[in-house]
Amino acid sequence: MTHINKPIAFVAGLVALFATLTVGCSGDFLANLIEERSGGISVIIINNTAYRASFTLGGYDALVRNPPSAAELKQRRLEATTTTSAITLDCVRNIAIGTEALVERVIETEGHLAANFDDDAFSEFVHFSSAPIDDETAALPTVGTAEGREVRLGVNFACGDQLIFTFEEDAAATGGFRIDYDVLQTDDTD
Numbered sequence: 001m002t003h004i005n006k007p008i009a010f011v012a013g014l015v016a017l018f019a020t021l022t023v024g025c026s027g028d029f030l031a032n033l034i035e036e037r038s039g040g041i042s043v044i045i046i047n048n049t050a051y052r053a054s055f056t057l058g059g060y061d062a063l064v065r066n067p068p069s070a071a072e073l074k075q076r077r078l079e080a081t082t083t084t085s086a087i088t089l090d091c092v093r094n095i096a097i098g099t100e101a102l103v104e105r106v107i108e109t110e111g112h113l114a115a116n117f118d119d120d121a122f123s124e125f126v127h128f129s130s131a132p133i134d135d136e137t138a139a140l141p142t143v144g145t146a147e148g149r150e151v152r153l154g155v156n157f158a159c160g161d162q163l164i165f166t167f168e169e170d171a172a173a174t175g176g177f178r179i180d181y182d183v184l185q186t187d188d189t190d
Contacts, residue, residue, distance in 0.1 A: 039159045042086040043095065046166040047078045049177065051128040053167050054078075054121040054139035058102045059089040070109040071102060075118045077139055078167075091159035097179060099148035100124040124148050126167060128177055144176035151181060160186035 047053045055078075060071035074087050089095065096102040103124050106112050112122060120139035121127070125148060127141040146167060157163055162184040170178040 039091050040088050041091050041095070041157065041159060042088050042162045043074075043084075044086060044162065044164045045076065045078060045084045045097075046164065047080060047082055049128060049167050049169050050080050051130050051143050052077055052079050052133070052138065053126050053128055054118070055098050055126040056102065056106070056118075056122050057087065057089075057095075057097050058106065059092040059095050060102070060105050061093045062101065062105075063093060068105060068108050071105045071111055073106065073111055073114070075121045077118070077121060077133075079133075086162070091153065093153045094150055095152075095157070095163060096150040097148055097165055098124050098126050098146075099150045101150065102148065125175060126177065126179065128167075141175075146173065146175055146177035146179050149179040149181060151183075156181070157183050158186065 041059075043057060045053075045055075045057070053076075055076060057074045057076065058071040061069045072089055072092070074089070076084060078084060094101070103122070106122070111117075112119075118139065123145075125141065125145035127139055128144045128146070129138055129140055129142045131137040131140070131142050149165065151157055151163065153159070164182045164184065166180040166182070168178050168180055169176065
């Protein structure tokens with residue numbers, strides 16, 4: 001009878017599992033999957049354009065699908081050349097400004113039915129408007145759009161970090177505007 005060394009078999013199994021996962025899954029997916037989720041993050045939005053920006057910012061967990069988890073939403077109309085104060089969100093796997101996936105998650109979980117929901121700021125794009133603030137087109141894309149942007153836990157940020165999204169005019173970008181991203185990482189060396 002063959003004797004199997006259980007600790008060695010266990011380690012060999014873990015190595016085989018890890019090899020399978022790393023070949024079958026991208027490193028980004030694994031990083032997003034295993035990153036610890038606790039606490040919160042803060043988000044700063046900088047509007048470096050000459051136009052009002054209207055958008056929906058949301059945090060959600062794209063891996064929770066049955067049933068899907070609701071997105072935590074923050075909608076804003078940010079005047080030209082201004083910056084938001086820090087926006088606090090729970091630390092979740094996906095943080096997005098106006099992406100198709102965010103829009104689908106909000107509709108699927110009926111987040112768009114919430115009180116004070118801004119339909120004009122809800123899109124897979126950031127809207128830029130030159131209309132007066134009290135005009136009915138104040139949040140509509142009268143001068144252009146920026147494609148939405150999503151960042152992921154474990155890939156682009158960690159819990160406790162501060163995420164910075166900057167809106168810029170860019171004639172070469174689809175819609176005439178773009179969203180830049182930067183992160184201030186938490187210093188956990190204390």
